[in-house]
């Protein structure tokens with residue numbers, strides 16, 4: 769007799785919550801920014817969102833173990849922000865995003881999530897986002913995309929930041945991109961310097977494309 773194997777993936781509590789968040793944000797572009805601490809996530813958001821906020825309704829969920837520094841910086845740039853302090857935890861969970869949205873509201877064009885700074889556990893947690901975006905700064909070493917392949921594979925785009933510091937560090941941009949593409953050939957790559965204000969238009973265009981894709985649905 770022929771045997772049929774029926775396998776059903778059992779969703780974790782976080783995956784179920786992420787699905788709920790995704791459903792409620794089905795017309796909103798949701799981007800989850802991940803990186804090592806200090807790569808420049810908040811600086812990039814301060815720069816890029818300041819322009820986009822003139823056209824779109826934007827909110828930011830900030831994740832850090834402690835302090836409200838990043839939410840304060842985003843608010844100072846004129847964008848709504850909600851700080852989640854994760855205490856001992858190394859990542860945000862979908863329930864944190866849901867809690868933030870209770871305050872921020874769902875009437876948005878773009879929700880940006882800045883995850884807790886590390887390239888390990890945020891890779892494993894779906895927050896209901898459309899895409900994860902990884903930052904790497906040139907002071908970190910160009911091999912990070914292959915040292916943290918789970919994250920590299922989980923991301924849609926990688927932004928290489930702090931290119932103004934290239935003359936002072938041993939960082940091979942092409943080599944870094946080669947490592948990254950070796951792990952995830954579809955990765956979209958952008959290079960920027962938030963300090964020198966270079967490449968920011970490319971990031972703005974990427975985010976705007978994500979907003980318009982969701983609006984078009």
Ligand SMILES: Nc1nc2c(ncn2[C@@H]2O[C@H](COP(=O)(O)OP(=O)(O)O)[C@@H](O)[C@H]2O)c(=O)[nH]1
Nearest residue numbers: 805806807808809810811929930932961962963
């Ligand atoms: N030289 C240089 N410094 C930068 C650049 N972008 C950010 N920084 C600095 O890097 C540090 C960490 O930035 P921050 O945005 O807080 O990083 P986050 O932890 O990833 O959010 C700050 O001192 C920033 O001023 C850049 O393009 N060039």
Ligand SMILES: [Mg+2]
Nearest residue numbers: 809810838882
């Ligand atoms: Mg930050």
